[in-house]
Each structure stands twice: as C-alpha cells, then as structure tokens.
Amino acid sequence: MTVVAQPVLEVHDVVKTYGGVHALKSVSISLLAGEVHCLAGENGSGKSTLIKIISGVEKPDSGTISIGGKRRSHLTPNEAIRSGVQVIYQDFSLFPNLTAAENIAMLSELAERRNFSSRKRIFAEAERIVTELGLTMDLGADVESLSVADRQLVAICRALVGDAKVLIMDEPTTALTHTEVDRLFTIVRTLQERGVAVMFVSHKLDEVLQIAQRLTILRNGELVETGPASDFTGRSVAKAMTGREVSEERLVAPLEPDAPVLLEVKNLTRSGDFHNINLSLRAGEILGITGLLGSGRSEIAEAIFGIRPADSGEVVVAGQTHKINSIRDAVKAGIGYVPEDRLTQGLFLEASIADNIVASSLDSYRAKSGLLNTKRIQESIAELFKRLRIQAPSVTAMVHSLSGGNAQRVVLAKWLDRKPSILVLNGPTVGVDIGSKEEILGILREQAATGMGIIVISDDIPELVSSCHRVLTVYKGRIVSELVGDDIHADGIQEGLAV
Amino acid sequence: MSATLRRLRGANNEGLLVAVIIVVAVAMSIASPAFLSSGTFFALVRSSMVPLIFALGVMLIMISGGIDVSFPAIAIFAAYTTVKWSVDGNLDPGLVLIFVIAMVVGGLLGLFNGVVIARFRLPTLIVTLGTLTMYKGILLTYIGSLYISAGELPGSVTTLSDVHLWDAPSGGYLHFMVVPVVLVAVLIAVMLRWTLFGRSIFAIGGDTEAARRVGIRVVRTQVWLYVLAGGLAAFGGMVFVILGKNANPQSIVGTELDIIAAVVLGGASIFGGRGSVFGTMLGVVLVQLINNNLVLVGIPSTWQRAVVGILLLLGVTAQALGRAGANKRPVMIEKEAEA
Secondary structure (H helix, E strand, O other): OOOOOOEEEEEEEEEEEEOOEEEEEEEEEEEEOOOEEEEEOOOOOOHHHHHHHHOOOOOOOEEEEEEOOEEEOOOOHHHHHHOOEEEEOOOOOOOOOOEHHHHHHHHHHHHOOOOEOOHHHHHHHHHHHHHHOOOOOOOOOEHHHOOHHHHHHHHHHHHHHOOOOEEEEEOOOOOOOHHHHHHHHHHHHHHHHOOOEEEEEEOOHHHHHHHOOEEEEEEOOEEEEEEEHHHOOHHHHHHHHHOOOOOOOOOOOOOOOOOOEEEEEEEEEEOOOEEEEEEEEEOOOEEEEEEOOOOOHHHHHHHHOOOOOOOEEEEEEOOEEEOOOOHHHHHHOOEEEEOOOHHHHHOOOOOEHHHHHHOOOHHHHEOOOOOEOHHHHHHHHHHHHHHOOOOOOOOOOEHHHOOHHHHHHHHHHHHHHOOOOEEEEEOOOOOOOHHHHHHHHHHHHHHHHOOOEEEEEOOOHHHHHHHOOEEEEEEOOEEEEEEEHHHOOHHHHHHHHOO | OOHHHHHHHOOOOHHHHHHHHHHHHHHHHHHOHHHOOHHHHHHHHHHHHHHHHHHHHHHHHHHOOOOOOOHHHHHHHHHHHHHHHHHHOOOOOOHHHHHHHHHHHHHHHHHHHHHHHHHHOOOHHHHHHHHHHHHHHHHHHHHOOOOEOOOOOOHHHHHHHOOEEEEOOOOOEEEOOHHHHHHHHHHHHHHHHHEHHHHHHHHHHHOHHHHHHHOOOHHHHHHHHHHHHHHHHHHHHHHHHHHHOOEOOOOOOOOHHHHHHHHHHOOOOOOOOOOOHHHHHHHHHHHHHHHHHOOOOOOOOOHHHHHHHHHHHHHHHHHHHHHHHHHOOOOOOOHHHHO
C-alpha cells in the first residue's frame, strides 16, 4: 500500500449554519489517496452536513474545499462527481426497477452525455468493474430482487465505474450481518490498493477501529479529535463522541426468583420460516433473541405480534392461551411491538410527537360520554416526553425532523403509553448513536424493573451483553443455543451465531 | 414457478394478459357465434387505434411515477382548435401541417402540466384533474362549442377518412391510419428501450431522489415528458377526428377511465418504474374487446361501465399483490429443515 503525501481532498475551515444554528463550526479535514479515514460522531454531530458539503448538495457559509489541488468555495453536485467524489448513501439511492448492470452504468452513461442506451455497452461496463473488484453478481437481475448486501455492492460498483478518487460511505454497515461486513471490509481494502481515498462514516466503534487508518470525531458541529486510528481505543472514541464516559458493562438487575412467567411460546411453527420455537419470558426479564439476518429472528417476533401469524403452536400470556391471528389479537393480549423499520412501520412521520405518542392508545382515553379526555392525553404526553428525554423543541414538532435516536424514543413512548405487559423490540438501537443507545437501554431496564417482560431482537452484541438476562440464538429458523446470566459475553454470542 | 413459465408470463404479466384475451374471445364466440368474424376483428383494431395512442401517453407518465387524466381534454382541445382554425379561415393547409399544428398545441398544453408538476412538485393526479376541466372549459368558452360535420371539415381530412389500407374479402377493412398509429407505438418502444431519455423515465419512476443524485435532470426530463404526452394526446385527437369524420368539442372527455384501466391492466405500475408498449397494447385490446362486444353476447350495455371499473380494480389489485410478494424478505431456510 502506497500513501501519497498530497491530499486528494482538503476541507478547510468550513462553517455552515441552518437558521442561526451552527451545524459545522470551522471544520477542517483532509483525505489521502489510499487511506481509509473514518468520520465518527453521534446523530446531529454534523457528519451528514459535512458529507453534503463535500458532495456539493449544500453550500458552506465560509471555508474552502480543494479536490486534486483545485480550491473552491463550494461545489455543485455535478462538479463534485466530475472531480471524482462519489457518495454511497445509507439508502444506496439505487433504482429498484432497473437491472444491476443498468444501475452501475447509468452514471457514466449520463456523464458521457449519451443520447442512446445500449444494453451491450452497459453490461460490458458493469462486467468490467465487477471483475476488477473480484466480485460475482447477477448483473441481469432487477435490484429490488437483490439482498441488502448485494445492493450495497451494486452501489459500490456504481460509484467506482466512473474512476472515483474519493469514495464517501455513509453508515455502510447498518444493514449488514457480520459476514457481510467482513466482505465489505475486504472490498474497502481492495479500493485502498487502487489508491481510492475512502471516507467511512460510522458510529460503530469496533468497525471504525478495525478499518480506519485515521480517525476524525465530530461533536455538536465541532471537530473534537483527529489522529491515527492506532492512537484511539473504543473507550476513548466513545468518550470523544459523547463527551462523557460510556459504560458497556453488564447492567442487569437480578431477577426475582418468584417472578411470574408472563409469556410462554410453545412449538411455534411457520412453514419455511421457523420451527418448534419454545421460549418463556418472566416479569422483569429482558430476553435477547439474536441470529443472522434471515435466520428467522424477525419472523418469530412478527408471529408473536400477529403481523404474519404462525401456522401452529401456542402463545400463552399470563397463563392464558391466546390465538394470535392478527395484530389486534396481540395487542389485546397485552403485547407491544417496536418494529425494525420504525420510519415506515412505527411512526406517522408527518404528524407531531404528541400525536404519535397517543396514536395507538387513544381508545383508553375515552370518557364515558364517548369523547376523548384531552386533559389526560396532554398529561400522558408531557410525562412520556419528559421520561424518555426526547430532544425536540416541543411535543408539537414533526417526527420527520427528529434524529434516529429521538425517533426511536417516540416509538417507545407510543408503546409505553399502551402499558403492555410484554414489549418486543426489533433492533431497538439500529441507526442510533451511542449516547441515545445507552439511554434507550436504560429506559428498557427501568421498564423491566416495573415488571414488564421485554424481548430484544438484535445482532448488536454489546447491546445484548449489557442488557439481557438471557440470550437465545436462532439459526435457520430454530433456537440453537441459550445463554444465561454471566455466560452472556461477546465471544459466547459470536460463537452461537457462527454455528 | 419454472423458468419457462416465468418467461411466458413476461416481465409485466404480458403473457397472462394474452391468455385472458384468448379466454374472453373464446367465451364470447361460444356465447354468440356472430362474434367470430373478420368484421369483428377489424372493428376491434379500428376502435383500438385512438385509445392506444392515448394509452401510450398515459403509460409514459405512469412509468415516471405520475398519472395523467388531462389527456382527453388536450386531445380534443388540440384537434378541435386546429380544425376550427382551418374551417374559419377557409383554408386547408394539408394533413402534415394540420397534424403539426395540433401537436404543437397539445405540446404546449402538456408543457403547462409539466411545468406545474415538476417545478412545484405537486401531485400529478390533482394537477391534471384541474387542467382537464380547465382545458375543456377554455375550449368551450373561447374556441367554440359547435359540432363541425363532415361537410365542413378541411378536404384533406375528409379524404383521409375514407382511405382504406386493405379491404378484407370476408368483410371488414383496415383503415389507413393504422400505419401512423403503429409507427408511433414502435417509436415509443424504441425510445423507452434504447434512448437515455427513455431510461431516465424509468429511473425517475424507480426512485426520483436517486435519479437526482446520479445527475439526471429530473425537472427537465419530466417537463419534456409532459410535452411529449400532450403531443401524443393531440395526435390521438386528430386520428379520432379523421376516423369519426367530425369534430365535436364535447367528445373524448369522459373516456379517461377506459384508457387508464387499459394501461394498468397492461402492466404499467401505478407505483411507477414499470410498463411496456406491448403490455399497454394488450390492455387496450382487452378493454376494447369487452367494450365492443358485451352487447353482442347479451350483456346489457349498462353493465359496460361497471365492467371497466372492475377491470381497473382487478389490474390494480394484481399489482398490489405482486408488490407485496416482491417485498417479502428472503429467509434462508433449507428445504431439508422443513421436513
């Protein structure tokens, strides 16, 4: 690996304000050819703003951006692309209805200002980059039929087809499993060897330290630390990101020995998805269910909550057998569910925080007259808003304006308002930064302490270790291992996943 | 589903549609022997020509993720205005010029749709519903509301009305206008498949934000698309006038549901990003087959509207079901594990 001293990209003293609020305060960052530079920071730290300025989507208030030695006060998106800056967005920005090949080649076809499109040329172009990166891919398949990991590969190929010098990857590992992350890292190293400067934006500490040579940490729009990755430890990165000490130790309250069993699942089966699932959950217990993406872990949760009911088996809640054929049945039985994809499944984005919080519990506020008791509604909203420490100007703020961590708290608030006896959370901290993550886990611990039974579905190992009384591992639709108490540690879970 | 079966079914269920058309045709010929004649066939072709042109315009808009309901107003506005102008001036500029003028008028009306939709990012259905009524109102108020009969039409138009490409010995005839109609259909198919403009339409329908990010000029493409759709509607309007040998400002508007039903049945996705010329053609044929022949097989004509409505709902339901299936997450469970 050769590192050229001359930076490919240099951002100098960039300032950006949105309506008086400083999103970036005089931030400088440089990128060398063939290096992986990690940009870390919590939600709202200014990472996204910085990416937008480099890719030309936003115009900085002051400061300069130099690419390949050319200094400018700002860029347009097309100038950025032509200078060799490519961004892989978190949502990949692919066309689901077009083939992988066309997705890959579209950019260069447009850049060359062609009028006519040729299937042969497109496939040749896509094939070239795919072989160059040593990948195998069904180029003729529509992108919507590909897995998330394959879509990401398509996005990477597309970014590189036009001779990119700088590749910015925004949270590239969020939706990937561990094996897929390893594969991504191999590809990133290949890119490094080709002399591409990679800016890796992430808030996952272990990944950041594993892949990066240099590290820059932002907090509240300010550059707090920058330096070689070897100078950092997980703890120091976390501290720099949050501005305080973060603990990742096990913080599990001992379970009452006579705590009643709240939920019992017996021989739950749905053909093709999962088989003979048996599990139980006691009051005050936090139960972790883990497994690879596609192992059936989410399907089990969805069956318990009635989204896609099981074919056979029993769900016993507080000693009573319930037929769970719909979400309604599950809610009646006292089960709550926080879905994986909170943006599309869990929230009304165009409604206020207040409306979201009471959305599913309005029925319980009905007075005898049949009208809603607005005073009680306001009280509950205010109480949950405070208790979950939702950071927003007021309860009337629109949910779509919130960061990931705050949006997740609104989903939680919505379910807590229903006062379920059992709460199932699927990926409760996906896309949430460390500070919020810790607080969300704290909220779950508090709820458990009040006697609620909580099931956490996650592949975030530190999260499972720090909060669960027991951890079940699902593999190919079956529960293959159970870890209890102090047996729950990162290596044990990792082992279970790698069956 | 086996690979061969999937190929037969086609990318947008075209194969399935062919099967449905055959079933309907067989059922009709069993119900009424009079159905099975070359006259029925050529009548079907003739009645499908204008709807096909309209449907192609609607399909293009639908692929880009929108919907256009203003095309009937644009069609009759452009055709009637052009004809009225030559009647009033007592001149006959010739067929080519008549078509050009009509299509320029249609293109301008489409431009208005496009600018409003693309610039202000407004919902296409509401905007085109508004312009549908607006264009029709302007036509009746400022251009004219009187029926122009065959005798008054420009000579070149009436002459063309009676030109047959081929008279079938067994009854029925192929009208000359089938040539330009087929040509337009082929041109649109070529545009969609082999030009970057065509691919951009698919890209915008697939994900507008992603299109913007790869550097497609979304606003410009959309505006041109609506201009094209307006021009197509005007072309269809002129074909309508030629086939009907009259220009009636009260006609065409009201047929939009037949066209939209045909396009949806033809596999163009109401969610955007999918659609084909061949599929749309089949959708038009199916709707026209039912429109033309329900009476023949003894179903009262009052049922016709209901049937078209049902067809539209069936088409949309089929799409929604297909989409739900496609979105199902793949689960990696081996077959053995199920045993």
